[in-house]
Amino acid sequence: MIQFLLNNTPVTVENSRPTITLLDWLRKDRGLVGTKEGCASGDCGACTLLVGEQVAHGSSEKQWRYKTINSCLMLLGNAHGKHIVTVEAVTQNLYADVDELHPVQKAMVESHGSQCGFCTPGIIMSLLALYINNASYPGKKAVIHALGGNLCRCTGYQPILKAAEKAFEYERQPVAWAATADSFARSLRNAGNSLKEIPSLRFEQNHFYVPQSLKQLVNLKNQCPEARLIAGGTDLSIEFTQQLTEPAIIISVTQVTELIQVSDSGDGLVIGAAATYADFIELFCRHYPESKELFERLGSEQIRNGGTLGGSLGNASPIGDPAPLLIALDATLELVSIAGTRHVKVEDFFTGYRQTVLTANEVIRQVLIPKRPASLKLASHKISKRFEDDISTVCLVLAVDHADDQITAVRCAMGGMAALPARAKTVEQQLLGASLSQHSFNQAASALAQDFSPMSDVRASAEYRLTVSQNLLTRIGYEFCQPIDVVNVAEQPAVRIAHASL
Template identity: 45%
Template sequence: MIDFYLNGKRRQCADITPDTSILELLRTHLGQTGTKEGCASGDCGACTVSIGEPDASGELRYQSANACITPAYQLNGCHLVTVEGLSRGDALHPAQAAMVGCHGSQCGFCTPGIVMSLFTLHEEQRRRPAPLTQERLEAALGGNLCRCTGYRPIRDAALTMDDYPDTHPTWADDPDLATNVAELRRSAATTPELAAQGHFTAPRDLATLRELKRARPRARLVAGATDLWLETTQQLKALDDLIDVRQVAELNTIEEAEDGWWIGAAVTYSRLEPLFQAHYPAFAHLMHRFASSQIRNRGTLGGNVANASPIGDTPPVLLALDARVALDGPAGERELPLDEFFLDYKQTALEADEFIRAIFLPRPAAGQNLKVWKLSKRREDDISAVLAAFAWRLEDGAMRDVHLAFGGMAAIPRRAPHAERALEGQPPTVAAFEAAKRALRDEFQPMTDVRGGAEYRQVAAGNLLERLRLMIAASNNSTDAEVTLDAYAH
């Protein structure tokens, strides 16, 4: 049973298979066809919806999500808003009215998703008014593709929403909606056995999760589902035995310690952005190029690590920062350095009945520098061809604690120990970096795929090291020399 609110009305859906997406639930089971399927992989944003969940104060906070890759069962105890639920009779919501006024729609297929992203932005502005900077607009709309408009009228619509009457949906008049959703969330319990169709279980605590993994070691864990769900939408595989970890309390905490932070495996990227901004600006900047807001609202750091993709964006940064990972399971807890977690392509140190409990992010050392550079075909919402994360200190003119980590250069994300040794204890000279680049060529044999050839990746990785040298030299000379014209390379 999926028990939730849809555009202000309570809905209960039974006999839904575990691998049903929100999009399929809406279009096939509920007859709500305003939400469109475009790519079925979380890239285009045509299926964008807004999911409201109670915050600490009991108020509903809305976040955009890709309906095509979000499990329908994760709607339990939530308020789902779709494009059908925005207008008030014939009176349009400001997001809709602005799109009409600015001619932001042409063929119209992507329009419902864009409108829902604007609705979510409008709700956030209602909660916490702030200037709509270019950065915020890109964050709000970067996950919505449109082949017709060139985006300028959509941007204009975002900037002019407040110029239109603040027409709100009829469901927004219900003073008890937030309370009802919160009460539903407290009482919602996912039925472990769904007839003969499979399992979808959503434990609430660590002890229950351990027992589930003991009983069902082959069950797939799902948090944001931003990668796992592609197995059903792209490969047509059945996902009929799932354990949803989004509600596990212990996996949703960020615990500060004297030497760093333990980040629960179910903590989303959106929740991590303030921490990154305060302590790891380069990591925070990467988030602007990490997928889209729809993905960041659902995806988790633990999922990106567990996925063990050689082109995952966050593992190289974590490796450069000497992160550690805490594993858990029926046999108990254990901890290991992240560079011992990745074994081979899509293979990790996890036992069959284990899961990632948390990731430890060390507090930056005094004088530590971090630079993260991502190369991809598209500037926004794209997968890396090569990602480099460099951490180091300068002490008496010499480089210390040098960590060079790469994605896209091997079957796993990993550091470059030979190149690190070439720079450790050396001044950042041309000769030192040439030695590091030679070492880099010897220790990586990257693959060729649709995102780049092996030779391209080798050259690009060496050029990123050269960029680092030029940046350090420019900083030491106190000049404003540009290292690159790429506005996203900081």
């Protein structure tokens, strides 16, 4: 069985289809229809709700942290141990004895932030997360970021942005569910201490397991090599909901302690395969600030709150954004099975379109990113049709080391140009040993056509992909050779076209 807190009610579920999404379960099994289904694929935000989880805060007791999630992508089994807060909790008195709207609701009404209302529950939940996680108005940029995964077709965003600001002007509303959530956490801890079984769901012969340790995970994967692993489900759930596949066994990696850790080892960064983007972006960007925009533009807030590096690499998509970055930084994967541990460079991990070296009983445990050389220059660029919540047409990451004005090491990796993320070896040869000058990057841009013969598809033509990539290399020449603040490019409109509203 799995256990979680649904609004203010502890819930236990034993029998349920392992592939059922939290959205379907809420609407069909619990009749909680406030959470809406729009696209059913993570693109519109109508299904947004809050997921609370217990996180360690220094040496003190664990505290609840709340984040937004697309419930059309999160599977019910992954709710184990969490606090699921739906829009019903905002309207029905979880916020307590107050017989009036919550500040975010009141602000939406007074700012005329809703017309047909279909997107409104999702927008309320995104604004609620913003409200809970910020003591005062965090500014327009933070609001746009928080709403990046919420589409509204009819109201227009200005009233909604205004509502986000206005919500902070009313008397502050405390989180009223704290006591219920703490008592649920205590009861779960006590149950966990006496429980020997791995939390699971079952329906007829199908199972969903939520192992809590690496040992449990590799044992399970060894016993059931055909089982599908799931992390955030932001890729895999779509296979269940759209292709209607029903694997007999699903194993969640989201609660495996050894897979959710994130640290700076001194020799580099260690990112657990099941740590979410939201969990590691801050640490990653402290060491590699040039990757900030790439991560901030990866999906939406809801996607970054659920998605993981293990999921991105395990999915082996040629247009996943993390792979070019990790290849350019020469990162290594730690793969674990019952037979032991092995290390594979990210660039050697992919063997073909959506194929990897992973064996049936192996899992990705963590990603090891080497320590940054002081003289490294890094540039990462994503070209997509929309600024937010859009998959890459092309992604280019270039890492160059240099001594005086000569390039001494170079790694250039690209996504969207071939069946798998790959290095641009001719570009690298062209740059290695060359002077750190605009001329060298112009030459490298010309060499790029020898590395890739991209394809045309719905995102872009082959010619566009090649031309835009060559332009990016020329542009990186400017970034590396001229005194431009590449870390704060969004603040320099002359250098970068940022989000239209900023």
